[in-house]
Amino acid sequence: MRVLLSxxxxxxxxxxxxxxxxxxxxxxxxxxVCVPPDFREWIEELGIPFVPIGPELHQTASAxxxxxxxxxxxxxxxxxxxxxxxxIPAAAQGCDVIVGGGALQIAARSIAEQLxxxxxxTSYCPMTLPSPYHAPPPLPTWEPSPTADxxxxxxxxxxxxxxxxxxxxxxxxxxxxxxxxxxxRGHIFTDRPWLAADxxxxxxxDPADADVVQTGAWILPDRxxxxxxxxxxxxxxxxxxxxxxxxxxxPQGLAQVMIESARALGRRAIVSRGWTDLSLVDxxxxxxxxxEVNQQALFERVAAVVHHGGAGTTTAAGRAGAPxxxxxxxxxxxxxxxxxxxxxxxxxHPPADSLATALSHALQPDVAARAQVVAAEVRTDGRQSRRxxxxxxxxx
Numbered sequence: 001m002r003v004l005l006s007x008x009x010x011x012x013x014x015x016x017x018x019x020x021x022x023x024x025x026x027x028x029x030x031x032x033v034c035v036p037p038d039f040r041e042w043i044e045e046l047g048i049p050f051v052p053i054g055p056e057l058h059q060t061a062s063a064x065x066x067x068x069x070x071x072x073x074x075x076x077x078x079x080x081x082x083x084x085x086x087x088i089p090a091a092a093q094g095c096d097v098i099v100g101g102g103a104l105q106i107a108a109r110s111i112a113e114q115l116x117x118x119x120x121x122t123s124y125c126p127m128t129l130p131s132p133y134h135a136p137p138p139l140p141t142w143e144p145s146p147t148a149d150x151x152x153x154x155x156x157x158x159x160x161x162x163x164x165x166x167x168x169x170x171x172x173x174x175x176x177x178x179x180x181x182x183x184x185r186g187h188i189f190t191d192r193p194w195l196a197a198d199x200x201x202x203x204x205x206d207p208a209d210a211d212v213v214q215t216g217a218w219i220l221p222d223r224x225x226x227x228x229x230x231x232x233x234x235x236x237x238x239x240x241x242x243x244x245x246x247x248x249x250x251p252q253g254l255a256q257v258m259i260e261s262a263r264a265l266g267r268r269a270i271v272s273r274g275w276t277d278l279s280l281v282d283x284x285x286x287x288x289x290x291x292e293v294n295q296q297a298l299f300e301r302v303a304a305v306v307h308h309g310g311a312g313t314t315t316a317a318g319r320a321g322a323p324x325x326x327x328x329x330x331x332x333x334x335x336x337x338x339x340x341x342x343x344x345x346x347x348x349h350p351p352a353d354s355l356a357t358a359l360s361h362a363l364q365p366d367v368a369a370r371a372q373v374v375a376a377e378v379r380t381d382g383r384q385s386r387r388x389x390x391x392x393x394x395x396x
Contacts, residue, residue: 004092006034006108007101008080010057010247010275012310014039016124016196017101019220021048034091051091054083057247073164081106081168085176089114100188101196103128106165107172109188114176122194124311126202127335129193129212130154130185133205137331161185197311200377201318201339216379217315224294230270233288237268239303240288241359242322244272248308248329256281258306261356265363267303296320304346304362306355309333318345321375323362325349345371 003024005017014035021031025048033043037052044050084107092098092111097118100108105121112119123129127137132150136157145152161184170180181187191211195204198217206212226234234240243258255271255278262269268286271278272293280289295313299305299320307313309326314336317324324346326337337348346367347358361367 001097002030002095004032004034004088004095004098005101006053006088006091006098006105008036008054008084008104009102011039012246012312013102013124015220015312016122016218017099018043018046018048019218020099020196022046022220023218032091032095034088051087053087053091054080077164078168080104081165081172084108085111085172092117103188106169106184106188109190110169110173110176110178113178119190120194121188121190122196123189124196124217125332125335126195126197126204127332129189129195129204130157131205131209134335138334139331158183158185161188198315198318198378200374200379201315201343202311202336217311219315219319219380222294222296224297226293226297227290230288230290230293230298233268233270234301239301240268240270241304241306241363242270242272242298242302243278243306244313245274245276245278245308245327246272246310246313247275248310251329254327255279257355259287261306261354261359262287264356265360267359267363270298270302304359306359309336309340311336314340315378318371319375319378319380321372323367323371325355325358325362327355343370343374345374 005021007013007017017033017035021033024031032049032051034051034053035043036054036057038056040050040052084105088098088107088111092115095115095117097120098108098112099120099122101122102124109119109121125137127134130136135150135153145156148156165184169184173180193212195212195214196216196218197214199214201217204212204214241262243255243262245254258271259269259281263286270288270290271280272290273279280287295316296319299317299322302322304323304325305313305317306325306327307317309328309332311332314324314326324340326333326340326346327349328334328337340346341348344367346362349355349358
């Protein structure tokens with residue numbers, strides 16, 4: 001079987017696709033990956049055929065970068081749909097199926113339709129899929145009705161999808177001889193989406209719903225050794241607190257607040273520079289700045305993980321049994337923050353509260369013990385859950 005795995009997003013969207021690609025290749029399947037050019041070197045080092053799509057995303061993580069205006073958002077929407085229709089058809093030539101991951105994969109189903117091949121949509125977080133058990137993820141450009149129930153909010157969300165994407169999508173569909181779609185979100189998500197999230201950390205809320213296939217999280221094993229400087233720091237005292245915001249925009253002054261919160265509790269700190277290039281505030285020996293490293297190995301050796309709430313980081317910390325403090329910024333990060341709080345494995349940090357207070361809670365012995373219990377429940381194989389129906393058509 002020949003498979004194209006395609007997503008547009010930062011590492012949180014790309015890494016699960018790379019994990020799936022690695023597993024499919026191990027099973028003898030012909031796989032290629034179509035993702036932003038930021039990840040070319042990493043993916044090609046793994047020996048996976050790579051097709052770049054769109055511009056590099058690294059620059060979008062800058063904390064000083066102004067948020068786009070509504071007109072700029074419209075232009076960005078048109079541009080990404082145009083890029084997808086220009087890039088994905090060639091990338092998918094000869095393939096039997098396209099797996100599209102994440103909410104920005106607008107054109108993949110239309111291209112599968114154009115080529116006459118199968119299509120699967122994958123979400124990495126339960127909150128992004130419609131359900132009466134939860135509201136849609138919050139967006140900075142959308143103010144939902146404050147008193148509406150979840151079904152009404154999802155109907156509003158569907159209208160927002162149409163307003164944002166319908167014109168560009170249907171224009172390109174017409175150009176390749178396809179009929180217009182009236183429900184953009186439903187068209188992209190399909191009536192049988194996959195949910196690549198761990199059932200212990202992010203369960204689908206309706207046990208009776210067989211229309212969502214929860215596979216478990218797609219985790220790429222990381223066997224890289226930790227850098228010697230980092231190992232020396234870890235061994236030179238009590239376990240430190242890890243701070244990192246990955247590849248997303250970080251609030252101004254965040255590094256200073258993080259380090260001050262650790263010092264207020266007598267803790268050492270590791271600060272991951274990430275795409276926003278977070279830096280240390282001084283040269284004191286109780287703090288270490290690091291680049292991209294093996295989080296799977298590192299998180300097993302820290303006292304707590306303070307992060308933005310991406311699905312990948314939440315899963316890595318949960319799997320390692322590390323208490324967490326989540327500082328969500330947008331989209332599904334608010335969901336993961338609340339799951340960490342509800343599971344008792346850390347704290348969801350509201351903007352108005354003290355980070356030191358949230359970190360102090362996460363460092364309590366009972367929270368650390370609970371994090372270890374949950375870690376034992378986190379699956380590492382990404383297999384289909386027991387609720388999924390393996391005999392349903394259209395699956396890989």
